[in-house]
Structure formats: C-alpha cells, structure tokens
Amino acid sequence: WEAPRGASHDVQHEAMRYNVDLLQPIQLGLAIAGADGVLRGAWTFHLQFNKDIDLHSEASLAFLSRAGIDFARQATEGIDAAVLGRWLAHSTLTRDPSTVMWVTFAGLYDTGYLLKMLTGRPLPPDPRDFEASLTSFCPFRCELRHWLPHGSLASLARRYGLTRTGIAHT
Template sequence: MAAEIEIREVWASNVVAEISLIHKFLQQFPIISMDTEFPGTVFKPSPLFKKLPAGDAAYAAMKRNVDALHLIQLGLTLHDAAGNLPELGGRRCAWEFNFADFDSNTDPHNPESLSLLARQGVDFARNRLEGVDSRSFALLFKISGLGLRRRRLTWVTFHGAYDLGFMVKILTGRRLPGTLDDFLALLRVHLGPSMYDVKPVARALELHGGLERIARSLKVERAAGRSHQAGSDSLLTMQVFVELIKRFGEENILEEFNYVFFGLTEASRS
C-alpha cells in the first residue's frame, strides 16, 4: 500500500527548514507541479485590450490584476514522470506556502473568491500573522536551486497564467513587464526552459473544463487535501499531468507543449 500523503504547511517559522528539505529532493524529483491561491480578480479586461492579439490581451488583463493583488498561497509538489513523491517520516509529501502579504481588511480582492477560500479552510488572519514574507521567500527560492536555472527542472501548472504571473512578480519584486514576450523571457530566466500547462495537453485529448472536471474524466481522485487550497491543487495537477503522460506519451508532451500556456500562447477555448 502506498504511503499516506502529507501536505506540509509552510509558515515564517519553518520556511528555511522546509526549503532546505525541498533542495535535497530536487535531483531525485525534478518535476514541480504548482498552484497558487490569490484573492480573485478585481479588474475586467479593458475594451482597449480588444484591439490586441488574443494572447497579448489576456496578458494585459492578467498583468493588471497581478500587479494589484497579493499572493495568499503557493503549492509545490515535487515528483518524477511516474508520479513518485518525496518521502519524509514514512509519508509522501507536497508543500503549501502561506504568505503574509495579503491583508483581507485593506487589500483589493474579489469578495466571492475570498468567501470561497475561507469556506475551503484558508485562514487569512493566521496568514497575516504567521505567513511567509514574499521577499524572504524569493531569496530562499533563488539560493535553494529552485530558480535562476541552477538546476534543470520542469515546471507544471494548470491554466497557469496567473500562477506564473505571481511567481514572476514575487521573484523579481516588481510589477510584471509590459509585454507578453518580456514576461515569457523572465519566466525562462527565473524558472528555466521547461514549462508545461496541463490544460492545453488535456484539450489535445478532447478533455475540457477545470482541473476537477478533467481529473474526473481521467478517473483521477484527489490524493489529499481540499480543492482551492494550493498544496492540494498542486498535487492534483501532478496526478493529472502523470495520467496525461501515460495517455499522450512523455515525448509527445515534452516536444509539443513546452511553453504553451492556455490563453496566452494558445487560443482560449473552454
């Protein structure tokens, strides 16, 4: 029987220790599935964006929101192409970083999104008091080997434009660049040359909808945690990615879908 899966909660008090653990596992588990939770979107696409190509318009809308918002959670699941996970104390594990940057009382947010996250167990007050400062995270991320291409890692998202937008914002400590091309260039600098969005891969197999729906279509059950929590969703992203590898073929995915992001570098169709 497979070992139980633990989603390891990361706060300011243990972030150094947990990043050190992640560092030790990178060589054996060089694929990282990720997910973020953030306070919804607060800006709709401007009518001016309609004059832009589809990818540029989607990027402009994403940039406007990411620039205005703060990240709440980041989930990271380290694994290999077969879906094997690191083990600690007899348990397989994934990580969930809780950030202190967002203040639900004063910062911009979408009330419906915040209510959903609260129902799913996100504790905004605790995050504010005990969470990781994004500047500290960025420094630890870079020196750990996770960033700046110090290791050949593969990153995986699901419908990941906003996930990647928040990562670039945190790692640079700046607003996102003005153009999609410059954004993609920064992704390569900070996260490396191997990046996959599961949604376009699923669509190539005529699987549509959100992460949960595609997982059900593949008969994949969430292995741990709850939806709309970043650690659990990064784990489910991994599970779906591994199942798609089985069905589509690893070489086909690696050759055809690198840096293909739903809505940015691929047409948005539901």
C-alpha cells in the first residue's frame, strides 16, 4: 500500500508501518563519518531474503536486481535481520546516541525498517510513539529530503559539488 502524494503525516506513517510490518528488509547500508566529515567506512549488509518465499514488491525486486543484487546468494548467505538488529541495538551507534548524527535521504521507510530490526517488534501504530521509540535509539537525525523536496540524492550531491563513489543500492 502506498500513501498518495501529498498525504498527511499520519497517512504516510500508516502506509510505512503497514508495509514495514508486512515485509522483510532486504539490505541495510551504513556509512560512518567523523565529526570532521571524513568518511571512516561504508558497509552494505545483505539480509536473509528469499524472493520465492518472502513477500515483496515486484518493482523493488526489479530495481534491486538491475542494481546487481544476487537474490539467490542472499537467500542462502544473507544475514539474519534479527541478529543484526540485536547487534546494532547494543553497538555504540545506538547505545551512545548523543555522539551519533543519523542522516537519511527520503528515509521514512529506512528508519522504519531500522526500528523494526532494533526492537524486534512491530512498529508503533501512533506516529508520536514511533518518533519517541526511534528517538530513543537515534535522537539526532537529519533528513536531507527537506533540502531537496524534488529530485534525487545524486542531484543533491551535484548541487554541493560532490562525486558519487560506487553503485547505488549494492
């Protein structure tokens, strides 16, 4: 289910919650930079996902397949999302949240899946409870979409003279 463009915050939350609770995350990407802005590392965790069994969006699968995701390998070698979630919930990324700034681009679903992994529970139905729970793990967040309501992350990077490294979603 997709919220209509321009839907209220509550409707967007309900659509995200419905989808995140129903579906499994496929991958988690993290890039870590210091306070000086220097990149310390970037990782993509390919999570256990079997396209023949797990519910999914055909459009998302097609997009990720074009980006090079090996779904056959992911079904047998992917990381258990619950295990990774427990690890993250006890890491300094969430245990000492006062030192971490989380930056997303159109990250509503990303933060929804992250919270699902961290708690191992369905998402709170009330948007305020969702926000409070997410804030307990990630109190400092910056949503880049606010600076670019239309366009892509690549166009935002170009605006600031940044060059992309690597392939998206791999």
